[in-house]
Amino acid sequence: MLLTSTTMIKTKVTISNKLGLHARPSSKLAEVCSKFDAEIWIKKDRKKINAKNMMDILMLASGYKSQIEILIDGEDEQAAMKEIKVLFTNRFGEES
Amino acid sequence: MHTFNVHGLAASSGIAIGKVQVVSNALLEVQHYKIKKADLDNEKNRLSQAIALVKKDLKNIKKDINQKSSSDFSSFIDIHLMMLEDKNFSFYPQEIIKSEQCNAEWAIKTQLDLVISKFDAIDDPYIKERKLDVTQVAERLIKILLGHQHKKNAQKNPFSTILVAHDISPADALQFKNHNYAAFITEHGGTNSHTAILARGLAIPSIVAVKNARKLIKNNDLVVVDGDSGLAIINPNDQILKEYEYKKNLWEVEYKKLLKIKNVKSTTLNNHVISLMANIEDLGDIKSVLESKAAGVGLFRTEFLFMNRDDLPGEEEQFETYKSIALSMKSKPVVIRTLDSGADKATAADTIQTTNPALGLRAIRLCLSHPHFFLIQLKAILRASAFGKIKILIPMLSSLGELKQVKMLIKRAKDNLLSDAINFDKNIEVGGMIEIPAVAINAEAFARELDFLSIGTNDLIQYTLAIDRTDDSVSHLYNALHPAVLKLISNTINAGKKYGKEVAICGEMAGDPKLTKLLIGMGLTNFSMHPASILAVKKQILESDSSKLKNHAIKLLRLSDAEKIETLIQKINQ
Numbered sequence: 001m002l003l004t005s006t007t008m009i010k011t012k013v014t015i016s017n018k019l020g021l022h023a024r025p026s027s028k029l030a031e032v033c034s035k036f037d038a039e040i041w042i043k044k045d046r047k048k049i050n051a052k053n054m055m056d057i058l059m060l061a062s063g064y065k066s067q068i069e070i071l072i073d074g075e076d077e078q079a080a081m082k083e084i085k086v087l088f089t090n091r092f093g094e095e096s
Numbered sequence: 097m098h099t100f101n102v103h104g105l106a107a108s109s110g111i112a113i114g115k116v117q118v119v120s121n122a123l124l125e126v127q128h129y130k131i132k133k134a135d136l137d138n139e140k141n142r143l144s145q146a147i148a149l150v151k152k153d154l155k156n157i158k159k160d161i162n163q164k165s166s167s168d169f170s171s172f173i174d175i176h177l178m179m180l181e182d183k184n185f186s187f188y189p190q191e192i193i194k195s196e197q198c199n200a201e202w203a204i205k206t207q208l209d210l211v212i213s214k215f216d217a218i219d220d221p222y223i224k225e226r227k228l229d230v231t232q233v234a235e236r237l238i239k240i241l242l243g244h245q246h247k248k249n250a251q252k253n254p255f256s257t258i259l260v261a262h263d264i265s266p267a268d269a270l271q272f273k274n275h276n277y278a279a280f281i282t283e284h285g286g287t288n289s290h291t292a293i294l295a296r297g298l299a300i301p302s303i304v305a306v307k308n309a310r311k312l313i314k315n316n317d318l319v320v321v322d323g324d325s326g327l328a329i330i331n332p333n334d335q336i337l338k339e340y341e342y343k344k345n346l347w348e349v350e351y352k353k354l355l356k357i358k359n360v361k362s363t364t365l366n367n368h369v370i371s372l373m374a375n376i377e378d379l380g381d382i383k384s385v386l387e388s389k390a391a392g393v394g395l396f397r398t399e400f401l402f403m404n405r406d407d408l409p410g411e412e413e414q415f416e417t418y419k420s421i422a423l424s425m426k427s428k429p430v431v432i433r434t435l436d437s438g439a440d441k442a443t444a445a446d447t448i449q450t451t452n453p454a455l456g457l458r459a460i461r462l463c464l465s466h467p468h469f470f471l472i473q474l475k476a477i478l479r480a481s482a483f484g485k486i487k488i489l490i491p492m493l494s495s496l497g498e499l500k501q502v503k504m505l506i507k508r509a510k511d512n513l514l515s516d517a518i519n520f521d522k523n524i525e526v527g528g529m530i531e532i533p534a535v536a537i538n539a540e541a542f543a544r545e546l547d548f549l550s551i552g553t554n555d556l557i558q559y560t561l562a563i564d565r566t567d568d569s570v571s572h573l574y575n576a577l578h579p580a581v582l583k584l585i586s587n588t589i590n591a592g593k594k595y596g597k598e599v600a601i602c603g604e605m606a607g608d609p610k611l612t613k614l615l616i617g618m619g620l621t622n623f624s625m626h627p628a629s630i631l632a633v634k635k636q637i638l639e640s641d642s643s644k645l646k647n648h649a650i651k652l653l654r655l656s657d658a659e660k661i662e663t664l665i666q667k668i669n670q
Contacts, residue, residue: 018380023226024171027178054175055182055211058226061218065413 008073009081017091020063025092030054032083038074040084051084097331102313104281104306106326107292110351111344112279112301113337114256116317118310119264126238128202136197140190143200146240151180153236172229176265179233184211201241208234225286232265258321260313264291279321281328283309303328354631358389362634364616365641372634373429373624375602379417382424384627392429394624395489395550395602396421398473399437408469414476422484429485431527431550431624432477434470435463436491454558459492464501474509481521489550491529499528499545529602531555536584539591549592550624553603557581576605577665579656582618586653589619600624612636613668617649636669 015021021029033040033051040051042060044067049056051070062068072080131139158173179185184207192203208231215227256278261268263284277300285291285304295302301323313319313330320329320340329336362370373394374385378401385393401409401417409417422430436459463470480486490502506526513520530536531552543549553576558564560581563574575581585601592599600622605611607625609632615623616637623633648668655661 019222020220022223023175023229027175030178053182054178055184055230058223059211059214059218061220061223063220063223 007077008071009077010069010071011081011085012067012069013085013088015062015064015066015068016088017094018064019094020066021057021060023058025094026057027054028092029057029084029087032087033080036074036076036080038072038077038080040080041071043069043071099329099331099333099336102306102309102328102330104303104326104328105286106323107285107304108295108300108302109324110299110301111323111340111347112256112258112321113340113344114258114278114319116260116313116315116319117257118313118315119259119261126201126205129199131193131197131199133197136194139193139200142241143189143193143203146200146237147180147186149240150236151177175229176233179230184230185233185237201238204234204237204241228263228285229265232263236265258319260309262310279323281306281309281313281321283307354635357631357634357638360634360638362391362637364637365639366643368621368642370616370637371622372630373431373600373622374627374630375624379420381627382421386424388627388630390627390630393421393425394431394600394622396430396432397436398433399435402435402437411472411476414473415479418477418480418486419483422480422486425484427485429487431487431489433489433491433529434460434473434477437462454564460490460498460502461492464498467505470505471509474506475512478509478513478520478524479518481524482519486521487525487527487548489527489529491552492531493528493535493542494532496541496545499542530588531559533560533584536588539588540594543591543595543597546597548598548600549588551585551588551599551601551603553585553601553605556584556603560584575658576608576611577658577661579653579661582653586618593619598622607633609633609636610665610669613640613645614649614652614665616640616642617645617668619646
């Protein structure tokens with residue numbers, strides 16, 4: 001456990017779609033995260049939630065311009081991070 | 097029968113007349129009962145089966161969506177499917193059944209209440225409203241658990257039916273689509289709820305947030321729904337009914353006609369091009385601006401960037417917003433008005449409370465008293481000007497002295513950017529709002545010093561007539577057609593003409609189709625309004641002959657009797 005936690009990767013992102021992480025982006029994010037074996041969390045302020053749970057993401061209430069941190073731990077963490085970042089840079093296909 | 101009115105939020109425009117069908121609210125019917133220990137597994141199974149059934153239902157609905165539906169529908173269904181799979185539905189309620197030894201319906205309701213309390217603590221209004229989706233999923237589930245009949249094929253009704261419900265889920269709305277409901281009235285929801293968004297997409301007149309609608313309105317009541325004002329009239333008498341039938345026909349005809357002129361160029365009968373621009377409050381409005389085919393953004397009210405927050409937006413944040421707007425409008429003009437806070441629009445920048453805020457330290461006065469903050473905004477606007485055709489608009493100017501200070505600060509902002517080798521439009525136009533009577537009277541002096549003028553009719557009327565629009569006891573005296581107001585507007589338009597400077601109106605008057613012809617007659621060529629008003633105003637323009645209207649306008653400006661003015665306006669609009 002100690003060993004894996006040292007390899008955890010993390011990155012900070014700013015929410016750039018106008019409506020924030022509302023229902024559609026949350027479900028999209030949870031869907032993508034669920035494809036991977038790695039454990040994936042999202043940290044915002046003092047809250048940390050499992051990124052495979054759509055409702056948990058939604059209830060983080062990450063509005064436009066808010067900052068969140070993505071933490072990933074597991075064998076396929078690099079691939080997961082890559083795909084998650086794409087979602088955010090494409091603003092989940094929504095307006096900036 | 098007793099005629100009465102109910103009020104709610106206008107969620108989707110249009111008028112509908114029909115008989116009511118009240119939809120029950122399963123959530124309110126849920127009762128609590130104990131489950132014997134031996135039966136707990138059965139109860140849990142019952143819940144799992146209900147979840148499976150709802151999933152199947154939703155998937156079937158999704159399958160039914162054919163190409164004619166927008167992708168919005170299908171993604172709303174996906175969201176509900178995902179919520180069903182979430183532990184809030186698939187796991188916790190099972191645990192509640194076990195620990196509380198209660199029925200499945202009660203377990204769902206308990207969990208729902210918990211989730212809703214979490215949503216209620218969220219500040220973001222858009223995300224907060226998603227609690228409605230969670231509620232709709234729970235409701236669907238409980239209906240199945242209660243063994244409610246599944247109204248998959250609601251009977252076809254020859255009369256138009258108005259649906260009165262606690263709330264309408266997107267999945268419901270989808271099924272309703274095939275039944276040609278004439279209108280929706282819901283007890284729940286806001287103008288941003290999915291119900292409202294979908295109703296607008298389907299062009300179904302709707303009123304939301306009507307308290308106790310299902311108690312007040314009974315099945316088969318005859319109801320008139322006015323989706324523009326948020327009013328529903330229950331059991332209207334013949335006279336009301338006739339009036340609304342007429343309005344409804346008119347609305348339908350007008351609406352169809354208006355859509356046809358969407359791509360028509362905005363010119364008068366005698367070939368004068370009239371520029372129709374859009375007023376916006378934030379980036380989200382751009383979509384409707386582009387849809388409306390506006391010639392540009394005639395007024396971007398930046399104060400909304402500053403509202404609902406404890407801090408002030410920094411240069412980067414402002415720059416990014418201005419830049420995005422400039423880029424999405426391509427090379428079309430974007431007029432950015434500097435912070436116009438104070439009076440009715442409070443922001444973190446205002447700290448001083450005065451008894452007469454409309455006449456106090458607001459707008460440019462506030463900015464000039466905090467030049468450091470003003471410079472941040474000016475620099476952000478200038479930087480964004482490298483990415484499109486941006487113009488700066490200064491609100492609430494009252495003297496040339498203020499204008500001089502503003503120009504000095506703009507120069508300082510430019511110098512700062514130059515020394516940092518940051519790109520901007522060196523010839524950026526600077527215009528002023530004409531909204532204080534003193535400035536309208538003295539418009540020529542301002543036309544000389546500015547690149548363009550923009551008349552803010554709301555404040556101009558308020559200051560000219562000394563009427564606080566928000567004060568109910570005097571608001572009936574607020575009159576855009578007061579001869580003094582019209583003279584000030586005319587004086588400003590003429591000043592612009594004399595010095596070859598563009599004059600626009602960006603207040604409510606610009607978007608009022610009843611005033612379009614008069615304003616054209618007065619020589620106005622530039623209107624800026626809410627995007628939703630553009631087509632109605634364009635229609636007036638297409639029917640206008642500006643040379644004929646000019647004579648009417650000259651005559652009207654000589655009148656001082658309100659009644660005569662009203663009569664002449666009617667003649668002009670014929």
